[in-house]
Amino acid sequence: MFFMPYPAKLSAEAVLDAAQRLLEHSGPDALTMRALADALGVRPSSLYRHFSSREVLLRALGDQAALNLKDQVLDAAEGLAPRAALLAAAQAYLAYTRTHPHLYALLLTKENDLPLEHLQHSPGKILWNTLLLLIGRLSGDPDDTDHAVAFWTFLHGFASLEAAGTFGQSGPKRGFEVGLEALFNHMEEVGQAGKS
Incomplete structure (x- = not known):
C-alpha cells in the first residue's frame, strides 16, 4: 500500500x-x-x-447528516403552501432515512457531554428549528413545540418501524399518510382557533 x-x-x-x-x-x-x-x-x-478520535469523527458525520437532512427538507418544502410544504418535508425526511440509514442513526446520537452553548447552535438544533418553522406556518404558532415533538416522534417512529421490517410483507398501507393527515388536521384546527 x-x-x-x-x-x-x-x-x-x-x-x-x-x-x-x-x-x-x-x-x-x-x-x-x-x-x-x-x-x-x-x-x-x-x-x-x-x-x-473515532467518536469525534462519528459526531462530525452526524452533524453533517443533520445539515444534509435539513437541506433536503427545505428544498422539498420550498414554494409550497404550509400544509403541502409540511407533507413534502415529511416525505423528504422519510426518503433520507431510507437512503442513508447509517447516517440517520448517527444523527440521533445523544449529545449529553456537549456544552449548552454548542447545543444551542448544533446542526441537530438547526434541523429542529427548520421543522419548527414549517410546523409554525401551518399551526400559526412559531414556537409550536408540542406539534414539533409529535411530528418528529411520528416520523422517527415510522422510519424505525419500517427499517426494522415491523410492518411485514403487507407494508404500512396508507399508515404514513393517515398519521400525517391527523397531525396536520390538528395543527390547522389549533391555528384556526388561535385566529378566532
Whole structure:
C-alpha cells in the first residue's frame, strides 16, 4: 500500500467524505480509523490531525447528516403552501432515512457531554428549528413545540418501524399518510382557533 508523505493533501472534508462512503457501504462497525486510513491511502495517525478520535469523527458525520437532512427538507418544502410544504418535508425526511440509514442513526446520537452553548447552535438544533418553522406556518404558532415533538416522534417512529421490517410483507398501507393527515388536521384546527 502507498502512504502519502506528511504533510499530505488531506483535509477534514476529504476524511469526512471517505468516512461517509465507508459508513454507508459497510455500516458503522466497518468504520474504524485504520480502515478509513487504508481507504485514503494514509497512515492512521494522519487522521488524528483532523479528528481526535473515532467518536469525534462519528459526531462530525452526524452533524453533517443533520445539515444534509435539513437541506433536503427545505428544498422539498420550498414554494409550497404550509400544509403541502409540511407533507413534502415529511416525505423528504422519510426518503433520507431510507437512503442513508447509517447516517440517520448517527444523527440521533445523544449529545449529553456537549456544552449548552454548542447545543444551542448544533446542526441537530438547526434541523429542529427548520421543522419548527414549517410546523409554525401551518399551526400559526412559531414556537409550536408540542406539534414539533409529535411530528418528529411520528416520523422517527415510522422510519424505525419500517427499517426494522415491523410492518411485514403487507407494508404500512396508507399508515404514513393517515398519521400525517391527523397531525396536520390538528395543527390547522389549533391555528384556526388561535385566529378566532
